[in-house]
Amino acid sequence: MARVTPNAAPALSAAATQARATRTRALLEAPIAPTLAKLAAPNVLAMFVQTVQSISEAYFASLLGVTALAGLALVFPLVMLTQMLSAGAIGGAISAAVARALGAQDSARAATLAVVAWMIAGAFAVIMAILVGLFGVAFFTLLGGGADAVSAAATYALVFFPGCMAIWLCNASLSIIRGTGDMQTPAVLLLLVSVISIPLSGGFALGWGPLPALGMAGLPIGVVLAFAIGAVLAMAHILTGRTGLSFGGALGRIDISMFRDILSVGALAAVNTLLTTITIIMMTGLVGRFGEEALAGYGLGARLEFLMIPVIFGIGAAMTAMVGANMGAGQVDRALRVAWTGSCAAAVIVGGIGLLLAVFPDLWLGMFLDPSNTGALDAGRSYFRLVAPFYAFFALGLALYFASQGAGHMVWPVISSLSRMAVALIGALILMHTGGLGLRGIFIAIGGAMVVYGSVIGLAIWRKGWRARA
Template identity: 45%
Template sequence: MTIDAPVNTPLPAPPPNLLLTAPIVPTLTRLAIPNIIAMVGTAVVSVAETSYIGRLGTEALAAIALVFPFAMLTQMMSAGAMGGGVSSAVSRALGAGDRARAEALALHAVIIGLCGGLLFTLIMQLFGRSLFMLLGGRGDVLEQACSYSVVLFSGAVSIWLVNTLASVLRGTGDMVLPSATLLVVAVLQIAIGGTFGLGLFGMPRLGMPGVASGQLVAFSLGTLFLLIYMASGRARVRLRAGSFVFERRMFLDILKVGAMACLAPLQSVLTILIFTKILATYGTATLAGYGIGSRLEFLLIPIAFAVGVASIPMVGMAVGAGQVARARRVAWTSGAASALILGVIGLVLAIYPALWVSLFTADPAVTAAAHSYFHWAGPAFPFFGLGVTLYFASQGAAKVGGPVLAASARLMLVAIGGTALMISGAPSWTLFALVTAAMVVYGLGTVTAIHLTRWVK
């Protein structure tokens, strides 16, 4: 004989949301570590690609300097900008206890990812050559840039979908699976790109298109895995395509953060593009040297991203639950951590730039230009990290206007100051000093903007 439980037996209390209650520093560290490991994979990809592109010649290095800003713009917009908007919306919904809304937001995010990837493919296939020519690409440098770009951007949809789905998972507080996926993608990208780029293991030597094929294949496989995983129901937020209903307010919840946030990486890339255009007038060696330096600058963004993206669900859930004071503490803590990490990197490379430069070239002129860049820009890296990480934290609060304006100030300083220095015939080191000033303005401007912005639920 069984005894039924009383009808009025209270349901067990839901488990506490540790992102709202746990100590900030240990929780932020726990969330950031998987991202840092994944970003190390990204850094290894960049080092490996630049290394075997260097074996293809100085023209190939100059070509990658032309394409790299657009490739990173794809990553930054899909993972850091629109991806931050996705994580913010999902985390705020979960913080308010609305799981159904979080799942609906995930499906709308996938649609945004598809559209974003298709847009990048269309733009770069139609206008890539013209853009590279505007940056000063000519002759064999231009042709190699175009051959790399055609293959790379034919897979822009996969890049956007991997980063969008990873951002949904991060919004739930899961940093491990997205990071593990990106790490595997990085390993595949190195193996495939190196094999076909250099013709290893008896494969045909395809050069720059072969290098780009690594990213195309790796991200396509990553997209397939994440779609299957999230449709299986093992994630905290499940993709339920069968119950999808188009809701304008869901798109607006993501885009009010993501669309505005996309201006920041666009401005960052415009800053690099303007600078690349100016330095192209100083010769191929200077351009290639700056390409080596700017490649590391772009790698600093993923490092700051690793810390900043860990703060998004903590800030978003705290704001969704009305814990605004905790949200702001998370933001300042993450910004300080990022500034410390990038400060150490900047100091080391300002003193010993050969640690990075010697990986890619032995050409004396290229080496001299790259060393000059690091001597000037290295000390400003902590300000850059501070600004980037606080930009991500502000996404969690759906308040990105101030950090975007700080990026605008950096862009204007480089554009106006760089043009003036070029017209006056100033030496290249003065342009690298301008990079330092622009990073400081960006970091301090972002701090000021967040300090003055009121965060509310």
């Protein structure tokens, strides 16, 4: 990053402020579909590369053996919970708060919200590290993993979660930048993080070159180091004025309303994220009763389901900023049009991926499993054939969740997630035992729950809009 001299600083600040004002004006006035596509494109590219990073991690784990894959399946919901909270729930609330402040022409509040965002991110990171350190092993055991799989999961977690401060600060900073309408800078930084983490994770796990072969413990080291670099660069970008925000006197302007502005949306969004993760955890626990191979196969299927979240996030992050700015400016009808445009696009893209894998599941499973892993392959194929056709409903619901963050209306996303969790759990228990369908019954319930999830939030927003703050 170039050094800013004292004489150049005022000119840089003025130019950044003008650029930020231009971006905000585009959010409020430019044609919706082209603007949304322009904003989403760099996010989608960055999320695609981040997905490649997650695929690479699963591949490296597969080289360590089926037990490592099963351990990764046990810890993966907690890892994705960290990502979903920091980038999606709390991160989206940060973007929305900054965007609403800028939509209301209050740049001083937007800058102060950025400082509050870093404080909130740091607190969440500490809480998660403590909880996983205290209860991680008991949690993995509760999911039904064998002793070796639990040991592998604990080894991963005891590296990842003490280091999750880097992930929280990086994602909070990227969310601040997105709130100003700048989607390119976060995308570039996420690309950098993903590109760095892939060789580091593989190198530390498998012992490439001079790096030690640390096995399961090596996988998260690369992720944490890469996010630490991203956090430093993103925070420097913000604090040097390149977002058009001025931080003079920001500490003195902090008040409880700013924490409330982020957490009133972020708390409900976090509940929504927790419900999504709990649903996956409950299903993982039920699948774990069918053995390690079933757990490994389902883990690969659930990993792809989770990997659809970054794809949807690529569009959703753009919607959060665009909806937030329009709600801040009082343009509710335009905010709703933005929500439906982006959400339908996400449903088409993710739904298409789901249909492809429902027909050809080995396109994914074959990257990680040998033909000799028949039990894991059978479980994975069953998952994709019964669940993947309903990915479009999952994408629609999640995209409308991101739009609702921008609007500051989070009740219906939470209701839809509660409905999904209830249908998945109750349906799985009925079909698995009473229906005698075993593992297939669990997967049928998961697919049906996705339909309920997308339908509930979609019908609610279509019928009621965002007439009252929730």
